[in-house]
Amino acid sequence: EVQLVESGGDLVQPGGSLRVSCAASGFTVSSDQVSWVRQAPGKGLEWVSVIYSGGSIYHAESVKGRFAISRDHSKNTVYLQMNSLRAEDTAVYYCARTRPGVPGTPGLYMDVWGKGTTVTVSS
Amino acid sequence: DIQMTQSPSSVSASVGDRVTITCRASQGISTWLAWYQQKPGKVPKLLIYGASSLQSGVPSRFSGSGSGTDFTLTISSLQPEDFATYYCQQANSFPPWTFGQGTKVEIK
Numbered sequence: 001e002v003q004l005v006e007s008g009g010d011l012v013q014p015g016g017s018l019r020v021s022c023a024a025s026g027f028t029v030s031s032d033q034v035s036w037v038r039q040a041p042g043k044g045l046e047w048v049s050v051i052y053s054g055g056s057i058y059h060a061e062s063v064k065g066r067f068a069i070s071r072d073h074s075k076n077t078v079y080l081q082m083n084s085l086r087a088e089d090t091a092v093y094y095c096a097r098t099r100p101g102v103p104g105t106p107g108l109y110m111d112v113w114g115k116g117t118t119v120t121v122s123s
Numbered sequence: 124d125i126q127m128t129q130s131p132s133s134v135s136a137s138v139g140d141r142v143t144i145t146c147r148a149s150q151g152i153s154t155w156l157a158w159y160q161q162k163p164g165k166v167p168k169l170l171i172y173g174a175s176s177l178q179s180g181v182p183s184r185f186s187g188s189g190s191g192t193d194f195t196l197t198i199s200s201l202q203p204e205d206f207a208t209y210y211c212q213q214a215n216s217f218p219p220w221t222f223g224q225g226t227k228v229e230i231k
Contacts, residue, residue, distance in 0.1 A: 035220075037167075045159070045167060045210055045222040058218035061124070094166065101172035107155035107214040109172040116166065 009117030022095030
């Protein structure tokens with residue numbers, strides 16, 4: 001069974017740092033794309049970052065220069081390092097396997113999601 | 124960045140009703156569009172990809188259509204378990220990817 005389990009969410013002060021993790025099972029993170037998507041309390045979904053199977057990385061403009069996505073093949077885990085945290089980064093952070101709808105086509109879709117981990121930025 | 128605008132923001136409907144949600148992209152995205160369902164306190168679920176392809180296991184009462192900038196999600200006969208918030212997402216070739224603001228389907 002394909003599964004993603006996030007961990008590491010916490011209460012952190014503005015300006016602080018936090019690393020959240022996404023442990024995958026049932027597939028290999030180095031063979032697929034994995035995205036981070038966040039949802040602020042009572043708000044909609046916001047795509048944050050993606051790491052491609054080939055290693056390319058993209059971040060949303062709102063987190064560029066502050067957040068970094070990475071992966072560890074040996075642990076089959078994807079990470080999101082978050083620095084210079086702001087109150088507006090408060091959200092549930094989901095990781096999601098991101099795959100083409102049809103193999104070989106460009107469109108990538110988030111077909112399996114973890115349950116999320118909560119990050120609260122507050123003094 | 125490509126902006127995605129959904130309408131309506133919320134809709135009240137009864138069991139058995141036909142419900143239609145629209146999503147407009149600020150520029151053409153071919154058929155690189157997905158629809159997700161999220162129930163309160165739950166994880167988003169992929170319903171439709173490629174604008175009209177049903178994800179495995181999703182009931183056939185859900186359908187999607189459109190291309191370019193205008194897209195539609197239709198629920199042909201609303202069931203009690205369909206009351207949720209629905210999001211469109213553009214999946215254009217490269218990020219950033221963006222979601223619509225969501226449409227809440229409520230019980231009338």
